Every structure is written in C-alpha cells, then in structure tokens.
Amino acid sequence: MDRKYKLTYFNIRGLAEPIRWMFKMRNVDFEDERINLAQWPEERNRFSKHVGQLPILLIDDKIELSQVHTVMRYVARELGFNGETEYEEMRADEATELIYDLRLCAVAHKDCYTTDNPDIVRHTIFRDFKAEKNISKKVIMRKRLLVDHFPLYFAKFAQFLEDSGGEYLAGPNITYADLAVANFLDVCESHVNPDILNDFPTLKALKEEIFDIPEIAEWVAQTNTANATGA
CATH class of the missing domain: 1.20.1050.10 (Glutathione S-transferase Yfyf (Class Pi); Chain A, domain 2)
Structure with missing residues (x-):
C-alpha cells in the first residue's frame, strides 16, 4: 500500500534535507511544508504537543513522528536506505x-x-x-x-x-x-x-x-x- 507523507520543517536545508533526498531518490511523493524562520515564534504553537520541535513527519494523515533522527531512520527503513546488514x-x-x-x-x-x-x-x-x-x-x-x-x-x-x-x-x-x-x-x-x-x-x-x-x-x-x- 502506498503511504501518504507530509514533512514539515523550516525553509532551510538544515537537518531534514537528507529526508527530502530519500523521498526524491525513490520517486515517492510527499508534501514538503516549509516554515519560514521569521514566522517560527508564531508557528511553533502549532507543534506544542511535539515540544515545539521540527521536523514532523505525518504518515497517512494519522501518525505523527517527531525528532529528526527518528524521522530519518523511519524513512530510511521504509525506502531502503538503512543498510542491508x-x-x-x-x-x-x-x-x-x-x-x-x-x-x-x-x-x-x-x-x-x-x-x-x-x-x-x-x-x-x-x-x-x-x-x-x-x-x-x-x-x-x-x-x-x-x-x-x-x-x-x-x-x-x-x-x-x-x-x-x-x-x-x-x-x-x-x-x-x-x-x-x-x-x-x-x-x-x-x-x-x-x-x-x-x-x-x-x-x-x-x-x-x-x-x-x-x-x-x-x-x-x-x-x-x-x-x-x-x-
């Protein structure tokens, strides 16, 4: 089953760029929501349940993952970038x-x-x-x-x-x-x-x-x- 992904991060490369690359390399569609840095003081209230941290990965409009390495490793496992051994x-x-x-x-x-x-x-x-x-x-x-x-x-x-x-x-x-x-x-x-x-x-x-x-x-x-x- 094809999954639906939405990645929310700042409008920079920063820590999340490799996650975007993995989606592109596997030709997996994802919504790339970017938060402007200047707007973060206002926007962060949206993410209070995730202790105000990005990135957030929304999976199938149901599951939300936070913390950059958690998201990165999940995507790596799903798309075959986590190693074979x-x-x-x-x-x-x-x-x-x-x-x-x-x-x-x-x-x-x-x-x-x-x-x-x-x-x-x-x-x-x-x-x-x-x-x-x-x-x-x-x-x-x-x-x-x-x-x-x-x-x-x-x-x-x-x-x-x-x-x-x-x-x-x-x-x-x-x-x-x-x-x-x-x-x-x-x-x-x-x-x-x-x-x-x-x-x-x-x-x-x-x-x-x-x-x-x-x-x-x-x-x-x-x-x-x-x-x-x-x-």
Whole structure:
C-alpha cells in the first residue's frame, strides 16, 4: 500500500534535507511544508504537543513522528536506505550521530555569532555563523572548527570509508548516512570554509558522488532557483 507523507520543517536545508533526498531518490511523493524562520515564534504553537520541535513527519494523515533522527531512520527503513546488514545499520547510525555532535560543537560557541532564532539555533548554526557581520566574533568558532573539530570528525568519516572498501560510509550500499554526511559537508564548505575537504579526498569524492545523483542534482537545482526568486 502506498503511504501518504507530509514533512514539515523550516525553509532551510538544515537537518531534514537528507529526508527530502530519500523521498526524491525513490520517486515517492510527499508534501514538503516549509516554515519560514521569521514566522517560527508564531508557528511553533502549532507543534506544542511535539515540544515545539521540527521536523514532523505525518504518515497517512494519522501518525505523527517527531525528532529528526527518528524521522530519518523511519524513512530510511521504509525506502531502503538503512543498510542491508546489522553492521551497516550501526555504522549509518554512528555517522549520523557524529554529524549532530559537530553541530552541537558549533552551537557551544554562542558568543561567536548572532541568531534571531535562539530556540532553533542547532538547525541554523552555520547559516547564522555565515551571516554574522562582526568578523572578530567569528575568529574563535572558526578556529575551533577548522583546527580541532573538523579534522577529528572528518578523519573518523574517512576511516569509515576505508573500512567499508572506499565507496560508502557503512558498507557497499548507500545509506542515509551518506546523504546526511554529504549534506553536512556541503553546508560547511558553503558557510565555514570552502577548503575544508582538501585533506580528505575520499570525503570530497563521496560528497561529489552524492550530489551527482540525478534526483538530488535536480532537487538542489530547483531549490536554488526557488530561493533565488524568493519562492
């Protein structure tokens, strides 16, 4: 039976973009409801029963799932992106949790950026950092990310690739972790430093492979066009 899906998230890539990619790659129709960041203080009351958190996945107009990793793993299981062995599932989970760790590392430097949405900053942290106009405020966070955090975590991702044979993070099959890591790396290149993958050629190759997937390339092009026209 075909299921009906509605994904509600902010009007950004953020944490939920890999979920959108999985739907597109499997040609699964879904309603992509986007909440403008400026409207969130008013809109959040709609989601009070989910402790005011996004994303929310509505399934068949009946079941609502909250929490990004819960939603991501559910969609991965339903659409075949969760790995084919227990080992692949574990590795995919681990890689995705490491990404969240990195976001929290950035959020911890709260004096290095300004945000209009403090209650959702973990979703918007790199966007807020890029938009920060005070250059001196950025110094500490950029240094910690580029010197301490990124090399440590990126080396871990590179080791996953080596252990799995070099194509995907969890094994011979693409998983939601590959999508999540590729999305994260691209965000960091765009918002922190375009050279962050110079010392990690295998991660750069993985990111490029993911973004070359036709469905993802088309989705990214459409999203960029919509953002450029204010849609």
